[in-house]
Amino acid sequence: MLERARSLAAVTGAVVSHLSAAALGGFPLPQAFENPAVVHLTSPPGRRAPRRKNVKGHEHSLEPDEIVAGTRVRCTSPLRTWFDLACILSLDELVIAGDFLFRRRNHLTAIDKLEAYLEGKQGRPGYRRAIQARALIRAGTDSPKETELRFLQVRHGLPEPGINVPIFDETGGWIQDPDLSYAEERIAIQYDGGHHSTPAQRRSDIVRDENARDAGWRVVVLTQWDLTPFAYSMEPTAVTKVRAALVERGWVPAPGPTWECRPI
Numbered sequence: 001m002l003e004r005a006r007s008l009a010a011v012t013g014a015v016v017s018h019l020s021a022a023a024l025g026g027f028p029l030p031q032a033f034e035n036p037a038v039v040h041l042t043s044p045p046g047r048r049a050p051r052r053k054n055v056k057g058h059e060h061s062l063e064p065d066e067i068v069a070g071t072r073v074r075c076t077s078p079l080r081t082w083f084d085l086a087c088i089l090s091l092d093e094l095v096i097a098g099d100f101l102f103r104r105r106n107h108l109t110a111i112d113k114l115e116a117y118l119e120g121k122q123g124r125p126g127y128r129r130a131i132q133a134r135a136l137i138r139a140g141t142d143s144p145k146e147t148e149l150r151f152l153q154v155r156h157g158l159p160e161p162g163i164n165v166p167i168f169d170e171t172g173g174w175i176q177d178p179d180l181s182y183a184e185e186r187i188a189i190q191y192d193g194g195h196h197s198t199p200a201q202r203r204s205d206i207v208r209d210e211n212a213r214d215a216g217w218r219v220v221v222l223t224q225w226d227l228t229p230f231a232y233s234m235e236p237t238a239v240t241k242v243r244a245a246l247v248e249r250g251w252v253p254a255p256g257p258t259w260e261c262r263p264i
Contacts, residue, residue: 005039006073012050014041015067017058018084021075025108027097028144033088042076060084078108079117086126086133092151094133099147102139104164111139140164145191146179148227149238153180156239157253158246161189167212175211178219185249186217189242193224218245 002024005016016024018040019033041050042058049057066080076084078101085097101108118134121127140163141147154160161180167188169175178188192205209219226238243253 002072008039008041008050008052008055009073012041012043013047014043014050014057015062015074015076016040017042017060017076017081018056019088021081022085022097024073024075025078025081027081027085027100029097030089030093079114083117083121083124083126083130086130091129091132091136094129095136095151096144096147098133098137099139099141099144102137102141104140104142107139138163142179143191143193145193145224145227149180149189149191149222152227152236152238153242156235156243158239158243159251167215167217169211169215175215175217176208178212182246182249182251185246185251187242187245187249188212188217188219190219190221191223192221218249220245 005020005024008014009016016039019029019038020040022029023034023036037054038056039054040056040058042060042062043049045059045061047059049059051057062076062080066077068075068077075081082094082097082101086094089097101114102111114134118127118130121130138147138150142164146163150161150163159182161182163180164177165181165183166177167175167181176188179191180189181187190205190209205221209221212219220241222238222241226241227236229236247253
């Protein structure tokens with residue numbers, strides 16, 4: 001997609017934006033929007049939006065700091081790209097993309113910059129959804145699955161977990177940074193994706209979790225199977241397992257309904 005986007009931007013004078021800028025920037029996108037054949041381009045008001053096959057043209061006024069001039073193509077900045085996605089993605093999808101902005105490694109911006117940026121976007125299309133997403137965004141994640149797991153826990157009546165908070169032993173030695181955790185109950189939650197299936201990674205994971213258990217932590221290991229309920233009306237096992245661990249450690253759930261069947 002990069003070469004085609006570069007050629008189209010050069011011919012039209014437009015800026016690569018929206019889903020195309022998000023894809024080039026590495027934003028996590030739903031599979032339904034991962035279509036590299038369609039290139040999104042933004043032109044300033046007064047200049048006709050590009051109209052070509054497999055091109056989605058937009059007309060928007062972009063500030064200088066909303067354009068990133070890379071070595072090969074001009075794209076909208078990470079903040080502008082995320083804001084444009086507010087008119088395309090669902091709330092949950094927008095939060096996942098927002099968490100990507102503030103990921104633990106190689107973060108793209110800072111929370112205070114997002115706050116200041118949104119102040120200047122009041123009344124613009126997508127502003128309301130962006131503000132809703134901002135309230136749910138958390139910094140320091142490593143993957144979209146961490147965000148998805150956090151949503152599941154909170155929406156099913158569990159406390160909001162910490163994100164990649166380090167665990168230390170009694171001597172101050174580092175043990176691990178669990179994906180999610182409950183420090184008071186000493187519960188560590190690890191999501192094991194596909195890359196955890198290699199023999200070397202499995203051995204590393206076993207040592208990682210044994211060390212945490214030796215330090216008094218309860219470790220809950222989850223996979224994709226735990227995130228998807230067996231039936232629409234059933235609770236995901238990711239929630240069932242974490243709730244059981246919390247109760248085992250003395251947590252008392254609030255009275256009333258414990259979860260809402262709402263897809264991520």
